[in-house]
Amino acid sequence: GAGVSQSPSNKVTEKGKDVELRCDPISGHTALYWYRQSLGQGLEFLIYFQGNSAPDKSGLPSDRFSAERTGGSVSTLTIQRTQQEDSAVYLCASSTRQGVGDTQYFGPGTRLTVL
Amino acid sequence: AQSVSQHNHHVILSEAASLELGCNYSYGGTVNLFWYVQYPGQHLQLLLKYFSGDPLVKGIKGFEAEFIKSKFSFNLRKPSVQWSDTAEYFCAVNFAGKSTFGDGTTLTVKP
Structure with missing residues (x-):
């Protein structure tokens, strides 16, 4: 698929503007990950999600960053009051399950540039 | 916290040369180990992975990696590189679902 x-x-x-980044995982994948490069x-x-829950938010750089996942599928990463240091490629990955090191499948990324 | 160290930031080789990229990790418990590759203009994709069993794992395109627990290492090797191996290579450690990646090694293979 x-x-x-x-x-x-x-x-x-x-x-200073807010941005919203979207990730559509592979159908049936319960685990979803966000990375910044x-x-x-x-x-x-x-951050990662298992289903709609985010057990580990420790990687979020500041309280300007938030993420949610609904219906165990699509996830959005929101950055409020963007700063120049937020400029990066934001990658999303999904895997069949979390906790046992299943292979992560990566998306193409969103290149964010903050002027 | 676990960390991953890739020793070489940029490696330049001629075709047919042998390759070894170093990877060391800090966590002493049970981990899962991965090498991912990103070819120019493409997504990150899995090259190979180690969960348990034979510490020598073989991946796609003739790559292999050896897990040496006593050295906390998972070095990537290929006996003879090709121009098409030019890419960025990332070592990753997964513990309890959280993945930590190294900074990556850019491999340039000269034709």
Whole structure:
């Protein structure tokens, strides 16, 4: 079936504005992950969902970041009052289950640029 | 907290050269280990993974990795690289569902 999809693919916003990033996981995948990849750096874990619950929010960089998942499917990552340091590629991944290290399938990412 | 260290940020090789990319992790408990690859313009995708059993695991495109528990290492190897192996390679450790990635190694293979 279809892979993980993310929208938008690119987002340019002004400092101080709110943005919402969307992730559609592979159908049937119960686990969903958000990562951030800044230029020249590795993947920074942000949050994961098992179903609609987010047991571990420790990776969110600040209280400006929030995420939700509804219906065990689509997830949105919201960044309020964006700052220039938020500029990065935001990656979403899904897997069949969480906790046993199943393979994560990644989406193409959303490139966020904060001017 | 667990951490992953990839020793080489950028590796440049000629075709047919042998490859070894280092990966060390900090967590001492039971972990699952992965190598992911990102080819230019493509998504991150799984190269290989280790859960248990034989510490030498084989992945796609002739890659393999060896888990050495005593050294907390999971180095990636390929006997003879091709130009098409040019990509960025990420080592990852998963514990209790949370994945920690290394900073990545960019491999450039000269034709």
